[in-house]
Amino acid sequence: MxxxxxxxxxxxxxxxxxxxxxxxxxxxxxxxxxxxxxxxxxxxxxxxxxxxxxxxxxxxxxxxxxxxxxxxxxxxxxxxxxxxxxxxxxxxxxxxxxxxxxxLHKDAMLMNGMKNTLQFIDKGIKKQTNGFADFDSLFILFLLGKGIQSFGNAPAFSASLLYWSYSIIKGDSNR
Missing domain, CATH: 3.30.1360 (Gyrase A; domain 2)
Structure with missing residues (x-):
């Protein structure tokens, strides 16, 4: 048995x-x-x-x-x-x-690819603007613009975009 x-x-x-x-x-x-x-x-x-x-x-x-x-x-x-x-x-x-x-302890290949792409884009923006702007600063400007533009139609959404911009600028890691 x-x-x-x-x-x-x-x-x-x-x-x-x-x-x-x-x-x-x-x-x-x-x-x-x-x-x-x-x-x-x-x-x-x-x-x-x-x-x-x-x-x-x-x-x-x-x-x-x-x-x-x-x-x-x-x-x-x-x-x-x-x-x-x-x-x-x-x-x-x-x-x-x-x-x-x-x-499980190694970085995901997809995330590494996205990080490398973002670094490549960031370097390109810095070269084109002689160090005046980078990806983060342009992204924050986009969020601020969208937040201001949509404030009349969708104040809650607009507020979240403005807060997200503020968090990125302040370097808040809990965003």
Whole structure:
């Protein structure tokens, strides 16, 4: 009865593990007795690579682990030449979980792109105005103008635009 329950449990858990593995698009690059090389594009980040390199090595069956942020790969050397399928599944689950947790600590690529674009625009405005204006000052002028213009028709909305302008000028971080 116990082996049957374990088998049922494994059949329910294994698809979830494999779906996480596929979601990260982890590829087995090379496998040989006692050694495994995995690769994933989402591991091409210093935070993720560092977490994988340090935390994967803490598994009792793993002798060494080395992650590369450049290639997004992870090389694992085991303490024995052969491991069971269950042990490999456990290790892979651990790797996927470590990478998933580490990804939460890196900056979002979309936000980085928006920040870089805003910095590029800001530098362009400063160059064109010889340092007289930047993006923030022009944005504040826009908000002030819209707030004054719409005060007669929508005083509540206008007040919020004026307050937002004031908050930006004062440097209020709670806006």
């Amino acid at each position: 116990v082996p049957t329950l374990v088998g049922i449990g494994a059949s329910l858990i294994a698809p979830k593990i494999m779906s996480q593995f596929r979601d990260q698009k982890v590829k087995v690059i090379h496998a040989m007795p006692g050694r495994l090389r995995l690769q994933c594009d989402s591991w091409k980040h210093p935070i993720v690579a560092e977490a994988l390199g340090k935390q994967v090595q803490s598994h009792p069956l793993i002798l060494t682990s080395k992650a590369s942020e450049i290639t997004g790969s992870l090389v694992i050397e085991f303490i024995v030449p052969h491991i069971s399928q269950d042990e490999l599944d456990e290790i892979m689950t651990n790797i996927v979980q470590i990478a998933s947790n580490a990804i």
